[in-house]
Amino acid sequence: MTPILLLGAGRMGGALIAGWREAGAFAAADLIIRDPHADPAAFPGAVVNPPLEALAAARTVLLAVKPQIWREAAADVVPHLAPDAVIVSIAAGVRAADISEVFGGRRVVRVMPTTAVAIGLGTASIYADTAEARARAHALLAPVATVVDLDDEALMHAATAVSGSAPAYLYAFIEALEAAGAGQGLDPAASATLARATIVGAAALLGQGGEEPAELRRQVTSPGGTTAAALAVLMGEGGFGDLLPRAMAAAVRRSKELGA
Ligand SMILES: NC(=O)c1ccc[n+]([C@@H]2O[C@H](COP(=O)([O-])OP(=O)(O)OC[C@H]3O[C@@H](n4cnc5c(N)ncnc54)[C@H](OP(=O)(O)O)[C@@H]3O)[C@@H](O)[C@H]2O)c1
Numbered sequence: 001m002t003p004i005l006l007l008g009a010g011r012m013g014g015a016l017i018a019g020w021r022e023a024g025a026f027a028a029a030d031l032i033i034r035d036p037h038a039d040p041a042a043f044p045g046a047v048v049n050p051p052l053e054a055l056a057a058a059r060t061v062l063l064a065v066k067p068q069i070w071r072e073a074a075a076d077v078v079p080h081l082a083p084d085a086v087i088v089s090i091a092a093g094v095r096a097a098d099i100s101e102v103f104g105g106r107r108v109v110r111v112m113p114t115t116a117v118a119i120g121l122g123t124a125s126i127y128a129d130t131a132e133a134r135a136r137a138h139a140l141l142a143p144v145a146t147v148v149d150l151d152d153e154a155l156m157h158a159a160t161a162v163s164g165s166a167p168a169y170l171y172a173f174i175e176a177l178e179a180a181g182a183g184q185g186l187d188p189a190a191s192a193t194l195a196r197a198t199i200v201g202a203a204a205l206l207g208q209g210g211e212e213p214a215e216l217r218r219q220v221t222s223p224g225g226t227t228a229a230a231l232a233v234l235m236g237e238g239g240f241g242d243l244l245p246r247a248m249a250a251a252v253r254r255s256k257e258l259g260a
Contacts, residue, residue, distance in 0.1 A: 001086075001139055002030035005058035007073050008065035009035040009043065012090055015118035016062070017043060019144035023120055032058055034077065055080040060136055063089040063099065067258040070094055074102045081106070086136045092160050093258030096129065096153060109133035110156055112164040117144040125150055125159035161251035169247065174199055 004026065006013045013035070020026050028045025032055065040048040047054065055077055065073040070091050087108045089099050096108045109128035116122045122145030128134035134149065141147050150159060174195055181191030205216060221227040234240055 001060050001136055002026060003032050003047075003058050004030060004060045004062060004140070005032045005034065005055055005077075005081075005085075006062045006064055007034050007077065008063070009033045009038050010064070012113060012115065012117075013062065013064035014042075015115045015122075016064070016113070016140075016144065017046075019117040019120055019122065022118075023143040025143035052077065052080045056082050058082065058085055060140065061085050061087045061103075062140070063087060063091055065091065067091045067094050070099075071102060074099075078103055086133055088133075088137050088140060091258075092164065093157070093255040093260075095259050096127070098259070107133045107136075109137040110153065111137050111141060112156060112160050113141065113145060114163055114167055116167065117141070120144050122146070123163050124148070125156060125163055127151075127153045127156050157252045157255040158248070160255045161248040165251050170199070 006017070009017065013033075017031065017033075020031075021028070028043070029047070031043065031046040032050060033043055033046050033048045034055070035049070038048050040046075058081065061077075061081060063070060063074070070089075081103070083104075083106070085106055087099055087103050087106050088111055089096070089108060090111050090113055091099075092112070094110075096110050099110075100106060100108045107128075107130060109126065112125040114123045117124070120143070122141070124137075124141040124145040124147050126134060126137045126141065126147060127150045128137060138147060148159070148163075150156060177195040177199075178188070178192045181195060182188040186194070202216075206213060211219075217231075221231060
């Protein structure tokens, strides 16, 4: 499956490279990076922006540019790729059939990763028509992510809303928690420390995998206590039960627009 050609090495392409390096998944020399502004010093050992003829060596092509420019990024390289190269796309919303058409009928697998692949704690939703293409994506993502296979491409929109975009929702939640703590009189730095360390600890407890989130929530919620008072707001009218479905619907709508 190597060499792996990365079309785009920005936030997500770079996160995958960092995660693979950390996990010892692929040798740096097996990575070919094509990105107009890539600094070779940032990718030691990798082949950065070689002549187009060199791209024929790639067995796997990771499409990691913004969805808005994927067609132009592909146009330059397609004539130079090997016929049996497998295209692994992380571009939000862009359909496998469209990618396959632009890439001359080559096999395509779609992946929706999260940025925590950079530290081996990513999540990846995978959809492919063929077992072979699916296996290729597993080989790329399993070293750095928890992998979930989807059996219907339309579900990639929902997976993007629940997973690919979700780290940003959590960060936004933490920002709001910090600001609210400061609003209650805490020194902003103390509020930030408390909010961040609390979230990291709570996520680690969940990550141990023994208990459902609802059970973990109950463990810190005494009847009539402070947590129950806050949850009555967060889980009441206009709370998470109303907000999250609306947020998911907005993300799904945007994912569909990006693929149109
Ligand atoms: N970030 C996330 O959390 C996340 C999560 C899941 C999926 N994704 C998907 O990952 C893809 C990349 O997102 P990103 O956040 O990594 O974007 P990004 O940081 O902008 O990275 C894209 C990279 O591609 C480069 N590029 C531009 N034109 C190119 C071309 N013709 N050929 C090769 N490279 C080119 C860009 O360079 P310049 O900056 O110089 O233009 C940039 O370094 C998107 O399709 C997105 O849907 C992202």
